Amino acid sequence: MLIKLSPQRRDETLQVIKAGEVLIVNGENFDFSPIGEGDTLPALAISSSWFLDKVERIDGELAITLFLPLPWNYSQEQAFPLPLQNVPDGPVYFPQPLPVDHIAELGQVEIAE
Incomplete structure (x- = not known):
């Protein structure tokens, strides 16, 4: 299975589990x-x-495109996601947002006197 991701700014959560098809x-x-x-x-x-x-089947493989919700602290991997290829059964893992503490560090600017 090939899962393509289309990022979209949303505060919703996406949880996907694959079981065969x-x-x-x-x-x-x-x-x-x-x-x-x-x-x-x-x-x-x-x-x-x-x-x-x-959703289509090409050369025996299902190809699906899902919206990928982007939280306020989205990462570059979420903003520009790569397709998920040969997705195994079980939970589907998506790119993760930046840690909140990393965002706080980016917001701190030191001013030289």
Whole structure:
């Protein structure tokens, strides 16, 4: 499975678990096993605001695009995420935000006298 990420400024949390060709997105199951080779499922046919683009199967692999919520302390890895390739079963790990203490350090400016 290939999961592409589209960053969007949101304060919501995205939790995804992969189980074969099923994605559990924030507790809701989405079974993509019926999608055959070369088939496309439009994003509008998926009852979730987390799917940005069509879901399709290319060369036997499902390709999915999800919105990636960006918190106020987002990192460069979140702002410019790489596609997640060969995603294994289990929790899907996304790029993480900057630690809050790192943001505080960046905000401190010393003024020379």
